[in-house]
Amino acid sequence: MAFPATGRRVLVSGASRGLGRAVALAFAANGDRVAVHYNARGEEARRTLESLPGTGHALAPGDLSDPAQAARVADAAADALGGLDVLVNNAAVNIRHPLAETPYDAWVALWQQHVSVNLLATANLSHLAARRMIDQGTGGRIVNIGSRGAFRGEPDHPAYGATKAAVHALGQSLAVSLAPYGIAVASVAPGFFATERVADRLTGPEGEAIRAQSPFGRVGTAEEIAAAVRWLASPEAEWSSGTILDLNGASHLRG
Numbered sequence: 728m729a730f731p732a733t734g735r736r737v738l739v740s741g742a743s744r745g746l747g748r749a750v751a752l753a754f755a756a757n758g759d760r761v762a763v764h765y766n767a768r769g770e771e772a773r774r775t776l777e778s779l780p781g782t783g784h785a786l787a788p789g790d791l792s793d794p795a796q797a798a799r800v801a802d803a804a805a806d807a808l809g810g811l812d813v814l815v816n817n818a819a820v821n822i823r824h825p826l827a828e829t830p831y832d833a834w835v836a837l838w839q840q841h842v843s844v845n846l847l848a849t850a851n852l853s854h855l856a857a858r859r860m861i862d863q864g865t866g867g868r869i870v871n872i873g874s875r876g877a878f879r880g881e882p883d884h885p886a887y888g889a890t891k892a893a894v895h896a897l898g899q900s901l902a903v904s905l906a907p908y909g910i911a912v913a914s915v916a917p918g919f920f921a922t923e924r925v926a927d928r929l930t931g932p933e934g935e936a937i938r939a940q941s942p943f944g945r946v947g948t949a950e951e952i953a954a955a956v957r958w959l960a961s962p963e964a965e966w967s968s969g970t971i972l973d974l975n976g977a978s979h980l981r982g
Contacts, residue, residue, distance in 0.1 A: 730866040730909065730962045733758035736808035737960075738801070740791060740852060741818030743768035745922035746872065748775045749949035750815050753957045755779035762787040762804035764818065783808070791818055791848035792840075801855035810863055813960045814856035816849040816871045816894070821887045841886035846893045853897070853912075857905055866909030868960040871898045872952075875918040875975045891916075895971050902969035911968035913959045918975025920947035941976035 737754045741747040743765040751761045752775075760783040765772035769788065776784055785807035789800040805811050824837045853869055860867030874881075874891035881888030895914050902912040919937055921929060929937060929946065938945050955974055958964055973981065 730868070730965070731812070732962050735759045735812040735960075736762075736805075736810050737813040737815065738762045738764065738787065738804040738808075738811055738852075738856060739815045739817055740764040740800075740848075741766075742775055743772035744775065745924055746917075746920070746949045746952055747815075747817045748778070749953040750817060750956050751775055751779060751784075753950070753953040754813070754960075755781050755784065757957060759813070760784055760808050762808055764789070764791070764800055764804070766790050766818070791852060792843040794847075794851050797848060797851045798855060801852060801859070805859055811856050811859045811867070812863075812865070813868045813870070814852060815956055815960070816852060816869070818844060818848060819872065819887075819891075820844045821884055823883050824886065825883045826885065838886045841890045845887065845890035846897070849894055850897055853901060857901070857908075857910055860910050861905075861908045867911075868964075869898070869901065869905075869910065869912040870956050870959045871895070871912070871914040872956075873898075873914040873916045873971060875916050875973070875979050877916060878981055879979045898971070899969050906968060909965075911959075911965045913964070913967055913969065914971045915952060915955055915959070916971050916973050916975070917947060917952050918973075918978045920949060920952055920974075922949055940978040942978075943976045945976070947974060947976060 737759045739751045742751045742763040762785050764787045787800045787804040789796040791797045873895045876888040877892035898912050898914040
């Protein structure tokens with residue numbers, strides 16, 4: 728089964744800015760066509776689309792926490808691109824909710840939001856994309872964006888850490904079940920990396936402590952994470968199916 732190295736049809740969820748935008752750019756620079764998913768940030772998503780080199784890219788809007796809208800996102804991407812070869816599950820929420828400071832009603836609502844977006848939307852979009860890849864008969868790639876927090880704990884963001892751990896486990900289960908169809912599934916587990924969303928933290932009082940987490944004395948870049956995602960989606964990375972790739976600058980070492 729020959730999985731192409733370029734010219735592929737790629738859906739990136741949560742691609743309006745930040746890591747999603749960097750991932751979309753990395754695939755487009757590789758000669759792939761990209762469907763840019765977004766929910767609320769339409770203007771930023773259009774800027775992402777306009778920044779992509781090459782032609783044939785498209786927008787795929789929708790709220791992935793709603794299964795019906797997730798199906799429409801997959802349909803829109805596949806229709807615009809003529810199928811799907813690669814899915815990058817990047818869309819996520821990460822809202823602070825330390826237990827001691829969070830009222831119960833807010834705790835329940837935030838856990839439901841994190842599970843709906845970070846885990847169930849990833850599972851549903853994976854099903855929708857993988858079914859197309861199976862029917863196409865040419866193999867495929869699914870790359871999930873997990874987190875270092877799944878391993879070291881997230882005391883201020885426990886639902887984020889827990890759902891990212893579940894995403895890692897989901898990816899490993901799908902790696903086993905989808906291998907007979909030539910579909911490789913892997914996850915990346917980034918540590919802290921710079922995006923617009925965390926710029927104030929890096930320039931504020933805690934910035935020095937955040938950078939000191941890594942012996943390199945810095946945080947990662949979205950481009951570094953995107954490069955790893957693109958490699959995991961390559962033909963050469965098939966034997967890495969099932970892996971969880973740490974990308975944290977030696978800030979957290981697993982045994």
